[in-house]
Structures are given as C-alpha cells and as structure tokens.
Amino acid sequence: MRYSIGVDVGGMSIKVGIVDENGVIIAQNRVKTAKTATQCINNLVDQINQLLDENNVSISEVNGIGIGCPGAVSPEIGLVNFLPNLGWENVELVKELKKYFNLEIKIANDASVAVLAEARYGVAREYNSCLMFTLGTGVGGGMVIDKKLYDGGYGRGGELGHITLDLNGEPCTCGRRGCVETYVSATALIKQTKNAMLLDKTTKMWDFVGGDIEKVDGRTAFECSKMGDKTATAVVDKYVYYLSESILSFLNVFRPDAFILGGGISLQGDYLTDKVTAYCEKSSYGYKDAPKTKIVTAKLGNDAGIIGAACLI
Ligand SMILES: [Zn+2]
Known part of the structure; x- marks a missing residue:
C-alpha cells in the first residue's frame, strides 16, 4: 500500500x-x-x-x-x-x-x-463532472470536469460564489455588489432570517431561539419551516430561489452530471436538495429536454x- x-x-x-x-x-x-x-x-x-x-x-x-x-x-x-x-x-x-x-x-x-x-471518493464518484458550492460563512466554489479539477487560469478561478445575482444588490466582501455569496452563504441566510423575525413578532422562530435573535443560525428558518411556520417558510422559499437561480447559471454553462452542496446549510440534506431540484428542473434552459443534473449533498464532511x-x- x-x-x-x-x-x-x-x-x-x-x-x-x-x-x-x-x-x-x-x-x-x-x-x-x-x-x-x-x-x-x-x-x-x-x-x-x-x-x-x-x-x-x-x-x-x-x-x-x-x-x-x-x-x-x-x-x-x-x-x-x-x-x-x-x-x-x-x-x-x-x-x-x-x-x-x-x-x-x-x-x-x-x-x-x-x-x-x-468527485473521487464522495457523493459524486460515479460522475464525470460536478460542480460544488460550500455554503458556509462565505460561498466556496469548485469544479471537476471530466474527472479533473478545473480551477481556472493560474488556479485562481472557480470563484462560483462571486457571479452576480443582482447588480444593485448587497455589498460583497470582494468589493462588488450582489454576488451569489451575499444571498446564499450561511451569513446571508442568518441575516435574512433575522430581518423576517424583526417584521413578525409572532413567528415560531422567536421561541426556537429562546427570544434571543443573536442565537439565530443557519438552521433556524429551516427547522421552523418544517414545523409549519409561515414566516420561516417564506425565508426558506426565498433562500431556495436565490440558491437555485445561482445554480442554474452554472447548469446552463456546464451541464454537469452533479451539483454538490456542502457546508453547514447543506446538512438540511434532501429537504433542501429536493426543493432546489424541483426549481432547477422547471427553469433550466431547454426546459423539459434539458439534461438533468443531480443536486446532491456532500458526504465527506470535515x-x-x-x-x-x-x-x-
Ligand atoms: Zn463577491
């Protein structure tokens, strides 16, 4: 060996x-x-x-x-x-x-x-090409094309988290505005959750965090949505919309076999990937005839x- x-x-x-x-x-x-x-x-x-x-x-x-x-x-x-x-x-x-x-x-x-x-040993080992978002404090991006890592010229590409979702959007750490990272990172989801809570004092999310808004994390909206809370569900739906639209740009360019979600938010597993899959399938360029990309959850973790x-x- x-x-x-x-x-x-x-x-x-x-x-x-x-x-x-x-x-x-x-x-x-x-x-x-x-x-x-x-x-x-x-x-x-x-x-x-x-x-x-x-x-x-x-x-x-x-x-x-x-x-x-x-x-x-x-x-x-x-x-x-x-x-x-x-x-x-x-x-x-x-x-x-x-x-x-x-x-x-x-x-x-x-x-x-x-x-x-x-791609080699985890969830995408049966696929030739896959892309990945790591949904953490920021949004990391990676690409494996035909089984090989592709990281762009000088190894400085692959910044999937910094394509623009909204030209007039939120300021990003990279100096531009409205990057994917400012909508789908855990940091962004926490901010979206807090904003929704401040507008709705009756949402279950307040109980979930024991009344302390600083205890909001990437799970708060998801867990309360699963309990049927309307405001939490609205946060999740909006997050899925941002995430799916971000992924669609890459699906339309690369048509990878799989798109992997990693990082803290991806621990929602099928609950998240099912929603993203449904959105992407109805909105892909080519609609029903578009080749299907599997939206999957990373499995190797740390x-x-x-x-x-x-x-x-
Ligand atoms: Zn950026």
Whole structure:
C-alpha cells in the first residue's frame, strides 16, 4: 500500500492526515495555528513526521504531500498569495516544505480540494463532472470536469460564489455588489432570517431561539419551516430561489452530471436538495429536454479537506 499526506489548513488549526490509495484516512492529527507562517510551517513539518512515526509509515511509502488552503493560492508556483485569517502574505509554502521533504508537494484552494474529494471518493464518484458550492460563512466554489479539477487560469478561478445575482444588490466582501455569496452563504441566510423575525413578532422562530435573535443560525428558518411556520417558510422559499437561480447559471454553462452542496446549510440534506431540484428542473434552459443534473449533498464532511488535499498528488 502507498500513501499520500493530506494537509487541511484552517483558520484555527492545521489538520494532517495519512490517506491510503482508497481515499481512506488511516490516521490524522491537528495542531492549533501559530502566530507566524514560519512557526506554522515548522509545526507542520513536526506534525507530518510525528504522524508517520506513530503509524509506522516510512517516508518511502509516501507519494507526496497535498495541501488545501483558504484564501488565494497560486498552485503553479506553490505560493500562498493571501490568507487573511492567518495573516499570511506571499508565503512560499511548497518551497519551504521542500527543504524538509524530498517529495511531490502541491497546493490548491480549499474549495477546489473539497470538490476533488467528493468527485473521487464522495457523493459524486460515479460522475464525470460536478460542480460544488460550500455554503458556509462565505460561498466556496469548485469544479471537476471530466474527472479533473478545473480551477481556472493560474488556479485562481472557480470563484462560483462571486457571479452576480443582482447588480444593485448587497455589498460583497470582494468589493462588488450582489454576488451569489451575499444571498446564499450561511451569513446571508442568518441575516435574512433575522430581518423576517424583526417584521413578525409572532413567528415560531422567536421561541426556537429562546427570544434571543443573536442565537439565530443557519438552521433556524429551516427547522421552523418544517414545523409549519409561515414566516420561516417564506425565508426558506426565498433562500431556495436565490440558491437555485445561482445554480442554474452554472447548469446552463456546464451541464454537469452533479451539483454538490456542502457546508453547514447543506446538512438540511434532501429537504433542501429536493426543493432546489424541483426549481432547477422547471427553469433550466431547454426546459423539459434539458439534461438533468443531480443536486446532491456532500458526504465527506470535515474529512473532505484532508482527502481532497491528498488527491492533489
Ligand atoms: Zn463577491
């Protein structure tokens, strides 16, 4: 058996896993992120060596190291351009790690890594092409076309969350207005839920959060809608409308076999994908004759970061 190392760089911690040829994580560890990039890299080197030692895997059994990073990365030159959560700017991650490991080392954006994991070993493994939204604080995007990761020129494309839904819409973190992210991220759904609650003091959603509007999260509207609350249902319907319209743009361009929903909001599972599927089927370009794209829920969860990173090798 041969192995790859998958590294999942997060805002709070860095996770490392040994992944076998079947995409199974045989062991993993996690270390809190350090203050500087240099400290993080030193920790990462120790973290990898320790994990290999503890599991009796020798470096000669390892094919390489793949790394998924949030923020902006340049895969071709192994550079992390900008990672705001950790304060990294222009960190030559691959070059630094090469000083310690004589192995193939690759990096990619974390959303690209997630879709790669789902395409190889997760919900989309039977499909040739799939696209993915990660519905979290922001909206991550990834594309696998004909079984290969496609992340655009210089590895800087795939920003599916930043196409425009409304030219005069909400301001986005990217500097433009009305991006998909400002309507379908968990952050956006929470805002939409709170706005609806402020306009309706009788909605069940108030009870659901114990009267404290700051306790609203991505589940509030969905759970209360399932209990029959009208205002909550209106929030969910509007959210499904925004999400489906966003997805339709990509279906009309790519006609992928599957469109994957990941991130916190996707935990609604079939309840969400059934609604999105119904909307997309009636509104796809070509209507009834349009090829059907399966709208599916990601299944690897938090492991997608490590597995997908290992898939880069
Ligand atoms: Zn944007």
